[in-house]
Amino acid sequence: MNTQLQSTQTAPSVPLQGGLLRPALVVFVALSLLTGLLYPGVITAISKAVFPVQAAGSLIVRDGKAVGSSLIGQPFSDPKYFWGRLSATAPMPYNGAASVGSNLGPSNPALTDAARARIEALRAVDPDNKAAVPVDLVTASGSGLDPHISIAAADYQAPRVARLRGLPLAKVQELIKANTESPLLEVLGDAGVNVLKLNLALDAASGK
Numbered sequence: 675m676n677t678q679l680q681s682t683q684t685a686p687s688v689p690l691q692g693g694l695l696r697p698a699l700v701v702f703v704a705l706s707l708l709t710g711l712l713y714p715g716v717i718t719a720i721s722k723a724v725f726p727v728q729a730a731g732s733l734i735v736r737d738g739k740a741v742g743s744s745l746i747g748q749p750f751s752d753p754k755y756f757w758g759r760l761s762a763t764a765p766m767p768y769n770g771a772a773s774v775g776s777n778l779g780p781s782n783p784a785l786t787d788a789a790r791a792r793i794e795a796l797r798a799v800d801p802d803n804k805a806a807v808p809v810d811l812v813t814a815s816g817s818g819l820d821p822h823i824s825i826a827a828a829d830y831q832a833p834r835v836a837r838l839r840g841l842p843l844a845k846v847q848e849l850i851k852a853n854t855e856s857p858l859l860e861v862l863g864d865a866g867v868n869v870l871k872l873n874l875a876l877d878a879a880s881g882k
Contacts, residue, residue, distance in 0.1 A: 734870065742870050746770050747821040750873060753799035754838045756823070756831050758869040759810055760792060763818040775816040789813060800834040822866030825854060839880050849875045 721729040732744045742748055747758045749767040761767035762776035778785035789812040796807055808827040828850045836846040853872040857863040 744868055744871060745821060746819045748870055753834060755873045756828060756835060756869050758823055759820050760814040761818045762814045768819055770819060773817045773819050775818055776814045803833060805830055821868055821870060823869055825865060825867060828867040841879060
């Protein structure tokens with residue numbers, strides 16, 4: 675009897691492939707609109723209303739023209755300016771579209787060579803400065819975009835910049851202090867000096 679019952683049971687019906695396609699497409703389109711258009715649009719609108727400067731890239735504007743971002747460093751080689759950290763981004767330093775570190779280990783000779791070359795460049799533009807060169811002036815940051823240097827790195831360069839600018843050292847030190855930014859929430863990281871902001875302040879103080 676059981677055998678006859680089992681033999682007469684019908685197999686469960688399987689939906690045709692076409693029946694699954696429509697709900698899958700509906701879910702795909704709905705999620706695309708929600709996560710690809712609606713959510714980014716709402717967040718962008720809120721950020722522009724609450725944090726307009728940050729939402730626009732934290733741009734620094736002078737005379738109606740954007741000269742850079744406070745979040746991305748710029749290469750400076752003129753000894754009249756403060757120099758920032760080395761940058762390993764390609765094909766040019768501080769390339770915001772190619773954030774990357776050098777990935778050189780401490781035993782890699784290339785790291786030593788890069789540091790030695792930077793020390794020689796710093797000594798060449800300021801031969802009377804016999805102080806130890808701060809480590810952040812001879813190494814690249816993990817992102818290659820770091821806009822800050824340490825207070826020690828700024829203080830190391832202050833006498834050179836003051837001399838070449840014809841400014842009192844106290845004035846340059848005052849500008850360093852004015853452009854020093856505190857750690858996040860006062861506890862995360864160390865205080866740093868924004869190099870681009872400092873150099874713009876130098877130009878203003880020098881009448882440029």
